[in-house]
Amino acid sequence: MANANKRLDSNVQGNFYVDATCIDCDTCRQLAPDSFEEVGDYSAVTRQPQGEEQTHRAYQALLACPVGSIGTEQSEKGLLHRAMDSFPLPIEAGVSYCGFNSEKSFGANSFFVEHPDGNWLIDSPRYLKHLVESFEQRGGIANVFLTHRDDVADAERYARHFGARRIIHRADSSAVPDAEWVIDAADPVMLATGFELIPVPGHTPGSCALLYDERFLFTGDHLWWEPSSRRLGAPHNLVWNRHELYESIEKLLDHRFEWVLAGHGDRVRLIPEDMKAKLRELLQSRRPGPRA
Structure with missing residues (x-):
């Protein structure tokens, strides 16, 4: 589970973030390329998702992340469950x-x-x-x-x-x-x-x-x-x-x-x-x- 205290400085401000446990495996960038990019040795949220589809993809990335390094400041449970059901x-x-x-x-x-x-x-x-x-x-x-x-x-x-x-x-x-x-x-x-x-x-x-x-x-x-x-x-x-x-x-x-x-x-x-x-x-x- 992501830790807001380990939030990487390379993330833009907003709800979604990547913390320092990231292993730079590319999973999030495949699923939500509009929001996640490689910055140095880690992935980071370089653009907060805009609209329903980008937010859905960001929640898919959060769930697929192998080390749980993606987090949200405020979780939207309905959207999280929708992302879960998509797999x-x-x-x-x-x-x-x-x-x-x-x-x-x-x-x-x-x-x-x-x-x-x-x-x-x-x-x-x-x-x-x-x-x-x-x-x-x-x-x-x-x-x-x-x-x-x-x-x-x-x-x-x-x-x-x-x-x-x-x-x-x-x-x-x-x-x-x-x-x-x-x-x-x-x-x-x-x-x-x-x-x-x-x-x-x-x-x-x-x-x-x-x-x-x-x-x-x-x-x-x-x-x-x-x-x-x-x-x-x-x-x-x-x-x-x-x-x-x-x-x-x-x-x-x-x-x-x-x-x-x-x-x-x-x-x-x-x-x-x-x-x-x-x-x-x-x-x-x-x-x-x-x-x-």
């Missing part, structure tokens, strides 16, 4: 952003896919009654796909509650030693109709993306959207193998998708041709000679 936040075609990011994964995003053959959780939010009940109302969880070892968070609790299978690559399986389904592959693997695991080693040796319906690519920490530059981004630091990272990005050119849904960093939808152009642009910025 999981629909994206498109039965795909939702869970919200309630976990400190255990440094505030990584997680996603939920409703599917008639069984629902999927991609990486893990905090284990909360609200989300458990929301998932139950949508038919539960059959599979928990873990993109890599950093974003496991409360996956075990969700898997235990719903009797779900946890899926992870063997190279990162030390993070989930009792995982129900361990994949040991260097090439893409069809996990179920419409769900394809794509190994993307680089950030970690076992990093994997999940391609759903040839439209939605869940990328973990491998790839994300940078709205300020309108470019795709990939890790510079905390990289297990830089050469493998570039090779993994290049291999994504073999796949068709419209959405990048990242664990860290923003999400984006582009037509597939533009997505491939952005991938090539990213490769060209990192090393010469990507393939056509």
Whole structure:
């Protein structure tokens, strides 16, 4: 819970603020970019929300913050409850952003896919009654796909509650030693109709993306959207193998998708041709000679 006594000086005056416990994970800036920006090593409220929609987004950011560093001088309970009820936040075609990011994964995003053959959780939010009940109302969880070892968070609790299978690559399986389904592959693997695991080693040796319906690519920490530059981004630091990272990005050119849904960093939808152009642009910025 945010502490007004730790309110950062970088906040503008007004109801919403960020305190000094902020870990600069970007969650609030994704949800409410009109109100939150990065200032130095923290996020801060640089513009107080104006109007119902901006205020709603600011309350969503408050709830999603993994460390509870966002507070209000006066809480509007009706608006807070409305924001709570908005999660999981629909994206498109039965795909939702869970919200309630976990400190255990440094505030990584997680996603939920409703599917008639069984629902999927991609990486893990905090284990909360609200989300458990929301998932139950949508038919539960059959599979928990873990993109890599950093974003496991409360996956075990969700898997235990719903009797779900946890899926992870063997190279990162030390993070989930009792995982129900361990994949040991260097090439893409069809996990179920419409769900394809794509190994993307680089950030970690076992990093994997999940391609759903040839439209939605869940990328973990491998790839994300940078709205300020309108470019795709990939890790510079905390990289297990830089050469493998570039090779993994290049291999994504073999796949068709419209959405990048990242664990860290923003999400984006582009037509597939533009997505491939952005991938090539990213490769060209990192090393010469990507393939056509």
